[in-house]
Structure formats: C-alpha cells, structure tokens
Amino acid sequence: MNTSNRLIIFDTTLRDGEQSPGASMTREEKLRIAKQLERMKVDVIEAGFAAASQGDFESIRAIAGAVRESTICSLSRANDRDIARAAEALAPAERKRIHTFIATSPLHMQMKLRMTPEQVLTQAQNAVRYARQFTDDIEFSPEDGSRSDEDFLCRVLEAVIAEGATTINFPDTVGYAVPEIFGNTIKRLRERIPNSDKAIWSVHCHNDLGLAVANSLAGVMIGGARQIECTVNGLGERAGNTALEEVVMALRTRAAYYNLTVGIDTTQIVAASKMVSQITGFAVQPNKAVVGANAFAHASGIHQDGILKARETYEIMRAEDVGWTANKIVLGKLSGRNAFKQRLHELGIALESEAEVNAAFLRFKELADRKSEIFDEDIMALVSEEQQAQESEHYRFISLTQQSTTGAVPHARVEFLVGGVQRSCEGQGDGPVDATVNAIESAAASGAELVLFSVNAISTGTQSQGEVTMRLSRDGRIVNGVGADPDIIVASAKAYLSALNKLHAKDERIDPQP
Ligand SMILES: CC(=O)SCCNC(=O)CCNC(=O)[C@H](O)C(C)(C)COP(=O)(O)OP(=O)(O)OC[C@H]1O[C@@H](n2cnc3c(N)ncnc32)[C@H](O)[C@@H]1OP(=O)(O)O
Ligand SMILES: CC(C)C(=O)C(=O)O
Numbered sequence: 001m002n003t004s005n006r007l008i009i010f011d012t013t014l015r016d017g018e019q020s021p022g023a024s025m026t027r028e029e030k031l032r033i034a035k036q037l038e039r040m041k042v043d044v045i046e047a048g049f050a051a052a053s054q055g056d057f058e059s060i061r062a063i064a065g066a067v068r069e070s071t072i073c074s075l076s077r078a079n080d081r082d083i084a085r086a087a088e089a090l091a092p093a094e095r096k097r098i099h100t101f102i103a104t105s106p107l108h109m110q111m112k113l114r115m116t117p118e119q120v121l122t123q124a125q126n127a128v129r130y131a132r133q134f135t136d137d138i139e140f141s142p143e144d145g146s147r148s149d150e151d152f153l154c155r156v157l158e159a160v161i162a163e164g165a166t167t168i169n170f171p172d173t174v175g176y177a178v179p180e181i182f183g184n185t186i187k188r189l190r191e192r193i194p195n196s197d198k199a200i201w202s203v204h205c206h207n208d209l210g211l212a213v214a215n216s217l218a219g220v221m222i223g224g225a226r227q228i229e230c231t232v233n234g235l236g237e238r239a240g241n242t243a244l245e246e247v248v249m250a251l252r253t254r255a256a257y258y259n260l261t262v263g264i265d266t267t268q269i270v271a272a273s274k275m276v277s278q279i280t281g282f283a284v285q286p287n288k289a290v291v292g293a294n295a296f297a298h299a300s301g302i303h304q305d306g307i308l309k310a311r312e313t314y315e316i317m318r319a320e321d322v323g324w325t326a327n328k329i330v331l332g333k334l335s336g337r338n339a340f341k342q343r344l345h346e347l348g349i350a351l352e353s354e355a356e357v358n359a360a361f362l363r364f365k366e367l368a369d370r371k372s373e374i375f376d377e378d379i380m381a382l383v384s385e386e387q388q389a390q391e392s393e394h395y396r397f398i399s400l401t402q403q404s405t406t407g408a409v410p411h412a413r414v415e416f417l418v419g420g421v422q423r424s425c426e427g428q429g430d431g432p433v434d435a436t437v438n439a440i441e442s443a444a445a446s447g448a449e450l451v452l453f454s455v456n457a458i459s460t461g462t463q464s465q466g467e468v469t470m471r472l473s474r475d476g477r478i479v480n481g482v483g484a485d486p487d488i489i490v491a492s493a494k495a496y497l498s499a500l501n502k503l504h505a506k507d508e509r510i511d512p513q514p
C-alpha cells in the first residue's frame with residue numbers, strides 16, 4: 001500500500017481543460033502554458049490527446065521536446081492506434097506517460113461502447129499490455145468510475161495492474177460523486193484488489209455539483225489516493241475539473257490536517273491563472289478562490305480595521321504566497337528595459353530572444369504613451385498579442401475610424417493587412433462593434449459565426465485597457481481571438497482579426513499552401 005505523504009499533482013489543463021467548448025488552444029499557446037506549468041513544478045503535464053488531431057499531436061510533441069522538469073503525458077483510447085500515436089508524440093520527452101482509458105459503467109458500456117463487460121475487460125488489458133512496449137509509466141482510467149459496479153471495477157483494475165499499469169486513476173467523469181462515498185469507494189477498491197499496492201492511486205473529479213475539490217480531497221484522505229488530477233482555474237469539460245490552485249492551497253493551508261506535501265511552487269499560481277484565462281478568453285470571476293481579483297480584497301470597515309491590525313484576522317493565506325505581487329515599481333512611459341524585463345520575469349513570461357524582448361518593449365512604450373500606468377494584465381495582453389502576431393500574420397490590424405452619434409447608424413472604416421496586402425473596408429451596424437465587424441467581414445468574407453463577444457476591463461479605472469474576446473465558429477471549428485487596447489472598438493477589431501488568423505491557421509494545417 002502506498003503510504004507516502006508526497007502527493008503527485010497531475011495537470012490536465014491542456015487536455016481536459018481544452019475540452020471546454022471554446023477553449024481550443026494553438027500549439028504555441030499550449031507550449032507557453034506547458035512552460036508555465038513546468039515553472040510551477042507540476043509533476044505531470046497531460047499535454048493533449050495525440051490521436052485527436054494532427055494539431056494536438058504536434059502540440060504534444062513540441063511540449064515533449066521543450067519541457068524537461070515534468071513528466072509529459074498523452075491521453076489515448078484503449079486501442080493500438082491511439083496508443084501508438086501517443087507514444088510517437090511523446091518520443092522526445094525525458095519522462096513520458098501514456099494514459100489509456102475505457103468506460104466501465106453499465107450505461108457507458110452498453111449505450112456508448114456497445115460492448116459487453118468481458119470485451120471491455122479484455123480491451124483494457126490489451127491496451128495496457130501494448131502501451132508497456134513504449135514506456136513503463138502507464139496510467140489507466142476506468143471512465144465513469146463513480147457510476148461503475150464495484151465488483152467489475154475490482155476485476156478490471158486488478159487485471160490492468162497485473163499487465164503493468166503503474167497509476168490507477170479513478171474518475172468521477174460526470175461530477176456525480178459526493179465526498180464520503182467517493183473516498184470510501186477508493187478505500188474499498190484498494191482493500192479488495194490484491195495487487196492494489198503496485199500502483200499509485202489517483203483521483204480525477206468534475207465539478208458538475210461544485211464538489212470537485214471536496215471529492216478530490218476525500219479521495220486522498222479517506223481513499224488513500226496519492227495523485228490529484230486538476231486544471232488551472234478549474235477549466236474543463238462542462239462545469240470544469242478540480243481547480244489546481246484550490247486543491248493545492250487547501251493542502252498547504254491545512255497542512256497540519258492533511259500532512260501531505262506537494263512539489264508546487266505556489267508563487268507561480270497567479271501567473272498561470274492569468275495566462276490560461278488570457279489565452280482561452282475564459283475570464284476568472286472576481287470572487288474565485290485564490291486567483292479571483294477579490295480573493296485578497298477587503299471592502300468593509302470592520303474587516304479593513306482587522307487587516308490593518310493583523311492580516312491573519314481575515315486572511316488565511318498570504319497573497320504573495322500565490323503570486324499576487326505588491327508592485328513596488330510602477331511601470332509607465334518613463335520606465336526602462338530592465339524594469340520591464342524584471343516584471344516579465346515576475347509574471348513568468350519567458351521571451352526566447354532579445355529581439356522578442358525588444359519588440360514587446362516597443363509595444364509597451366507605445367501603450368504607455370496612451371495610458372498613464374501599466375498593469376500586469378496590460379503586459380500579459382501585449383506579450384500575447386506579439387506572440388499571436390508571430391504565429392500567424394495573415395490578418396493584421398492597421399487602423400480604425402469609427403463614428404457613432406446618438407440617433408444615427410454607427411459607421412466604421414477599418415484598414416488591415418490580408419496576406420501582406422492592405423485592405424480598406426467600411427461597414428454599418430447596430431452599434432460601433434457591429435459596424436466594425438461588418439466592415440471587416442465585407443473584405444474577409446470568412447463566413448464565420450460570432451458565438452461569443454465579451455469585454456473585460458484589464459485593470460481598474462476608465463483609462464484601463466479593454467480586453468475583448470471574440471469566439472468564432474465555422475464548419476464545426478471554434479476559435480477564440482483576444483485583442484486589447486484602451487479603445488474597446490479597436491480591441492474588438494483586433495480580437496476579430498486574431499480569431500480569423502486562428503481559423504486561417506487551421507485551414508492551412510488541413511490544406512497547406514505550397
Ligand atoms: C471522459 C473524457 O474526457 S474522454 C476524452 C474525450 N476527449 C475527446 O473525445 C477529444 C478527442 N476526440 C476526438 O478527436 C475524436 O473523438 C477521436 C479522434 C478520438 C475519435 O474520432 P472518431 O473515430 O470519429 O469517433 P467518434 O468520436 O465519433 O466516436 C468515438 C468512438 O470511439 C469509441 N470509444 C470511446 N471511448 C473509447 C475508449 N476509451 N477506448 C476505445 N474506444 C472508445 C466509441 O465507442 C466510438 O466508437 P464507434 O466509432 O465504433 O462508435
Ligand atoms: C479520460 C478520463 C480520465 C476523463 O477525463 C474523465 O473520465 O473525466
């Protein structure tokens with residue numbers, strides 16, 4: 001039985017997190033997040049599902065080649081094709097894990113897989129045996145575990161451990177579990193399965209009832225699991241997965257109770273949260289635990305009084321321990337490269353070359369000319385824009401003239417590059433953003449449908465930059481474009497063009513031009 005008090009943190013932001021509709025990420029975006037996860041000292045990074053698409057395969061391969069300190073993992077169905085594809089994508093990794101799964105609940109076996117329990121048992125065994133040819137580090141998940149029959153689970157899990165599975169991950173696939181039952185099920189499985197001590201037990205919880213973190217902790221405390229699967233900001237299928245920042249800070253803040261250690265550098269949490277939010281366009285709600293803007297803010301007099309006398313009166317964690325920096329240096333138009341580079345470093349942004357730093361610094365100066373104070377979110381937005389521009393420059397914003405007068409139809413004129421050729425187009429609409437999008441579409445004719453439009457103030461005050469997310473859908477493909485600017489109509493134009501660039505990049509991958 002595994003009684004070690006070291007808990008493995010397995011991050012699946014890039015796989016289950018990406019299964020959130022609209023959270024699809026490009027290879028470069030995934031690579032940036034993977035590097036941040038490595039900086040945060042995540043033990044295992046599930047980088048994707050190699051058999052899902054050529055793009056996902058390439059993302060996993062790039063991460064496997066670039067990340068050295070974390071184990072890199074790919075998900076695969078329980079079949080030879082998926083497993084071979086996962087192994088190929090993981091080949092450059094220093095430490096690689098293949099994670100194979102098959103559903104074990106009566107509902108999934110009968111209605112979805114259309115297989116008998118005996119067929120599922122055999123397929124699970126074959127999959128683990130085949131995966132062992134490529135690595136010794138094999139994870140197996142009985143999908144929909146929390147709605148599966150316990151006797152059947154015992155047979156399947158004993159068989160896959162005998163075949164060489166080294167991690168048994170127990171998923172609450174549909175977020176149906178409640179803590180005591182979930183923890184006790186894992187405890188009984190570990191007691192009943194004769195070779196259970198040959199594997200590390202893991203939990204993978206979904207948040208459909210808001211219980212993902214509680215269930216994960218019960219799986220650890222009651223069940224004896226020693227790996228938690230989680231995502232940054234709790235991103236994930238439907239209502240999301242166990243939030244990394246919450247589960248890690250619960251273990252750390254209540255260390256005397258849990259008596260477990262994790263390897264996470266918690267000071268990287270806020271940078272990771274902001275990066276994931278910025279890349280996916282999924283804003284973090286202000287009252288979100290640990291990483292929400294209000295998580296360490298105090299508005300009421302009695303609380304403020306208490307905080308001024310002793311912070312512990314109303315704070316159970318220190319803001320700086322999770323990476324909220326008390327900025328001593330205010331960045332503005334008079335700041336120099338060194339202060340800018342230092343802030344990039346604090347935000348966990350590693351730009352590859354001096355040329356990239358210089359390009360970002362120039363954009364920073366341009367922005368600082370228009371805005372009195374530059375906040376961390378501004379820097380993250382401008383670095384992201386710079387990287388998006390490098391990824392694909394098919395469409396590039398140049399300028400916008402827009403007129404909206406009460407009672408008159410708004411009008412916009414947009415100039416942008418399409419494949420290096422300057423286009424100028426005009427449009428009208430119900431509002432200035434509508435007019436801008438119509439103007440762009442009159443020239444781009446993408447045929448995409450706008451399925452989400454959101455505007456967030458990047459910092460506080462009316463001089464704040466607006467960050468706009470536009471989600472476009474076309475032919476079953478969904479992409480997010482993000483644009484930032486002190487003028488929210490310009491930010492909207494940039495976001496729309498950035499989404500068009502992503503659609504264009506996907507078209508190129510499917511049908512590459514010579
Ligand atoms: C709980 C989870 O999060 S599971 C992971 C979910 N993530 C994803 O599905 C994202 C990636 N998926 C994909 O890109 C695609 O679904 C692919 C490439 C994997 C498969 O695509 P397709 O071949 O077109 O199959 P499709 O998705 O329509 O159906 C899934 C098939 O896999 C089968 N299947 C589902 N799970 C498993 C499994 N664990 N092992 C083996 N077969 C499985 C289904 O029964 C179905 O088989 P059928 O085609 O004979 O009916
Ligand atoms: C693939 C498995 C582990 C999964 O994501 C789930 O069951 O939720």
Ligand SMILES: [Mg+2]
Binds near residue numbers: 016171173206237
């Ligand atoms: Mg899941």
